[in-house]
Amino acid sequence: MLRALLRNPAALFGLVVILAIGLAALAAPWLAPFPPDEQFFEGLSLEGAPLPPGPQFWLGTDLLGRDLLSRLIYGARTSLIIGLAANGTAVLIGTALGLVAGYAGGWTATILMRFTDLMMAFPALLLAITLAAIFSPSLWIVALVIALVNWVQVARVIYTQTRGLVEQDYIEACRAIGAGHGRILSHHILPHLVPTMLVWGTLGIATTVLLEATLSFLGIGVRPPTPSWGNIIFENQTYFATAPWLVFCPGAAILALALAFNLLGDALNDLLDPLQQGRG
Numbered sequence: 001m002l003r004a005l006l007r008n009p010a011a012l013f014g015l016v017v018i019l020a021i022g023l024a025a026l027a028a029p030w031l032a033p034f035p036p037d038e039q040f041f042e043g044l045s046l047e048g049a050p051l052p053p054g055p056q057f058w059l060g061t062d063l064l065g066r067d068l069l070s071r072l073i074y075g076a077r078t079s080l081i082i083g084l085a086a087n088g089t090a091v092l093i094g095t096a097l098g099l100v101a102g103y104a105g106g107w108t109a110t111i112l113m114r115f116t117d118l119m120m121a122f123p124a125l126l127l128a129i130t131l132a133a134i135f136s137p138s139l140w141i142v143a144l145v146i147a148l149v150n151w152v153q154v155a156r157v158i159y160t161q162t163r164g165l166v167e168q169d170y171i172e173a174c175r176a177i178g179a180g181h182g183r184i185l186s187h188h189i190l191p192h193l194v195p196t197m198l199v200w201g202t203l204g205i206a207t208t209v210l211l212e213a214t215l216s217f218l219g220i221g222v223r224p225p226t227p228s229w230g231n232i233i234f235e236n237q238t239y240f241a242t243a244p245w246l247v248f249c250p251g252a253a254i255l256a257l258a259l260a261f262n263l264l265g266d267a268l269n270d271l272l273d274p275l276q277q278g279r280g
Helices: 002-006 009-026 068-104 106-121 124-134 139-166 169-176 181-217 229-239 245-272 274-279
Strands: none
Touching: 002 009, 002 245, 009 068, 009 245, 068 106, 068 139, 068 181, 068 229, 068 245, 106 139, 124 139, 124 181, 139 181, 169 181, 181 229, 181 245, 229 245
16 A cells, blocks of 8 residues: 555655654754744844844744744644544544444434534534633643544544445344354454545544644634644734744645645545545
8 A cells, every 4th residue: 555655646745744744843852943932032133023034043033032943843743743633533433433323223323423413513613612712722632622523524424334334244144143243343344444544534634733723823722832833823923914934934834734634645545445446
């Protein structure tokens, strides 16, 4: 599968961008020129305005005289941690509920799927804002809030696929020979759902990164001084006209990471989808 991905230019581009951002996040203490929260006296102009990109501060400084490049590198950690943790949790919750509902059927499926429909009826951003306002925002609380918003689509897809699998003859044969529910679920249904989980696990990270940035931009996401790409834009939005690099640079980083995961997810979908393979 890896060789097939590497032969896909879009997937290869996505992998390169993800690896570059991931390595930068891991190596942040050694790669960042300065500590992310250090305020430099010479980091502001005589009028107290942020400095533009230059030899000392490659991407300029923010409204407090901090190095923007260092904050972007450390902010990559926040975006990746929330993206992986929140989307991974959302996939697990959605898979568990969709699998149980699809396999059990009856009133169990009705109750779980009507609850899923109820959650889907709320706008995701509005629901996330409400949950974030209830809890005290922190990195892990924001990840949990996003997970509680994003599991519904996964549950719907897994439920539909599970219902199709349950009706197959080989499942009836397993039951006829005395296989238990746990064995049928773990050995004969769940393996068929792994490709869907991989695709949603990849595509959903892009949505998660964008939602985290939106919440941080609105001031209810990850709180300063912890840097995230969203709260960097939020803190410096008043300088949009006079210091556009403070908004453009974190915005470009968000766009690049979301695009990379989307490209990789689309490539995985084409690779793992039997219908797409047949067309190929």
